[in-house]
Amino acid sequence: MSVATLQRKLPEPAPQRAELHPELNRAQVRFIGLGKTYQGQQGPVQALHGIDLAIQRGEVFGIIGRSGAGKSSLIRTINRLEQPSSGRVLIDQVDIGDFDEDRLVALRRRIGMIFQHFNLMSAKTVWHNVELPLKVAGVPKAERERKVRELLELVGLKDKHQAYPAQLSGGQKQRVGIARALVHDPEILLCDEATSALDPETTQSILGLLKQINQRLGLTLILITHEMAVIREICDRVVVLEHGRIVEQGPVWKVFGHPQHEVSKTLLAPLQHGLAPELQSHLRSHPESSEAALVLSLRFTGSLREEPDLAALFSALGGRVRLLQGGVERIQGHALGQLLLAVQGSSLGAEELRQRAGQWAQQVEVLGYGV
Numbered sequence: 197m198s199v200a201t202l203q204r205k206l207p208e209p210a211p212q213r214a215e216l217h218p219e220l221n222r223a224q225v226r227f228i229g230l231g232k233t234y235q236g237q238q239g240p241v242q243a244l245h246g247i248d249l250a251i252q253r254g255e256v257f258g259i260i261g262r263s264g265a266g267k268s269s270l271i272r273t274i275n276r277l278e279q280p281s282s283g284r285v286l287i288d289q290v291d292i293g294d295f296d297e298d299r300l301v302a303l304r305r306r307i308g309m310i311f312q313h314f315n316l317m318s319a320k321t322v323w324h325n326v327e328l329p330l331k332v333a334g335v336p337k338a339e340r341e342r343k344v345r346e347l348l349e350l351v352g353l354k355d356k357h358q359a360y361p362a363q364l365s366g367g368q369k370q371r372v373g374i375a376r377a378l379v380h381d382p383e384i385l386l387c388d389e390a391t392s393a394l395d396p397e398t399t400q401s402i403l404g405l406l407k408q409i410n411q412r413l414g415l416t417l418i419l420i421t422h423e424m425a426v427i428r429e430i431c432d433r434v435v436v437l438e439h440g441r442i443v444e445q446g447p448v449w450k451v452f453g454h455p456q457h458e459v460s461k462t463l464l465a466p467l468q469h470g471l472a473p474e475l476q477s478h479l480r481s482h483p484e485s486s487e488a489a490l491v492l493s494l495r496f497t498g499s500l501r502e503e504p505d506l507a508a509l510f511s512a513l514g515g516r517v518r519l520l521q522g523g524v525e526r527i528q529g530h531a532l533g534q535l536l537l538a539v540q541g542s543s544l545g546a547e548e549l550r551q552r553a554g555q556w557a558q559q560v561e562v563l564g565y566g567v
């Protein structure tokens with residue numbers, strides 16, 4: 197049974213009325229006031245509170261947050277591995293809340309899922325692991341063979357079809373997991389820490405494969421990860437969860453370039469380059485002599501789309517300008533980065549220097565004197 201035929205009119209809660217936000221009508225996955233409470237051993241655990249979120253078709257959408265923030269609970273309500281305690285989940289505007297078993301089986305075929313620990317059957321070969329869900333669905337043999345062959349080719353495991361999981365590397369196991377998740381041509385692929393058990397090089401190759409699947413098959417990818425570089429590499433938008441609530445969301449370049457919430461700042465800190473400790477220890481809040489350099493931090497948060505013109509910047513600051521640390525990287529075409537500059541012998545005061553630097557960077561901070 198097609199889920200689209202089950203569509204019915206639903207009243208909208210006031211804050212997110214779809215007629216005021218046309219993108220909500222196009223959303224493929226929508227959470228409305230979603231809450232989840234578990235019955236823990238020490239009483240109820242409220243894992244999610246009032247989640248309102250819309251994910252568009254074809255997006256690569258990242259979910260980040262500290263351990264226990266509610267990421268897995270949220271993603272698992274999309275295919276109803278978890279039943280929400282309150283609120284609703286809409287897939288293509290259809291509320292999946294009251295689906296019976298048959299409709300849930302149909303829904304889960306539209307939504308593939310891959311896991312951190314691959315969840316493969318150790319006694320079955322690669323071929324049979326991928327074939328199994330097709331068998332369960334009663335797909336005829338010839339069709340099964342065509343599909344398994346096509347998917348093993350897609351994930352680059354054509355030669356390994358007779359291998360058992362124990363004979364595969366972590367990356368190869370995850371490729372089997374991806375092939376198996378794609379057997380029913382899903383529209384959405386959920387990835388719960390799909391690369392966390394892999395080394396950096398293998399992570400890169402799995403990310404490349406996921407991105408290729410997103411682009412070639414037009415699949416929506418929703419992924420949870422603790423690796424911020426994964427988000428930076430392939431996601432379009434990201435949401436930050438903390439204690440079961442959304443604390444920040446937006447395009448990756450924006451959230452990474454200028455994180456607003458403390459949790460986002462903490463999670464992204466490993467990607468930011470602070471002043472090296474040996475330089476930090478030389479910094480003073482006041483100049484100890486007229487020779488002391490003023491240390492400025494310039495952040496490029498991507499909103500200007502342009503790399504800094506260093507010659508023009510240095511000449512506007514005057515004096516002798518040294519680059520202590522820094523660099524610029526690109527996310528979704530936006531230039532993001534930080535430059536730590538030491539300005540010495542300029543005729544301008546600290547405030548004037550800060551303002552001039554502000555013509556080149558979105559955020560400028562005076563870190564102190566010295567170095």
Ligand SMILES: Nc1ncnc2c1ncn2[C@@H]1O[C@H](COP(=O)(O)OP(=O)(O)OP(=O)(O)O)[C@@H](O)[C@H]1O
Pocket residue numbers: 234235236241242243261262263264265266267268269270
């Ligand atoms: N089956 C359960 N029974 C009771 N409490 C649960 C259950 N599943 C999750 N929780 C609790 O709900 C909260 C959210 O858990 P969840 O697994 O969604 O977090 P997470 O963000 O995925 O964390 P991690 O990054 O560690 O995977 C946690 O406090 C967790 O202990």
Ligand SMILES: [Mg+2]
Pocket residue numbers: 267268269
């Ligand atoms: Mg989790």
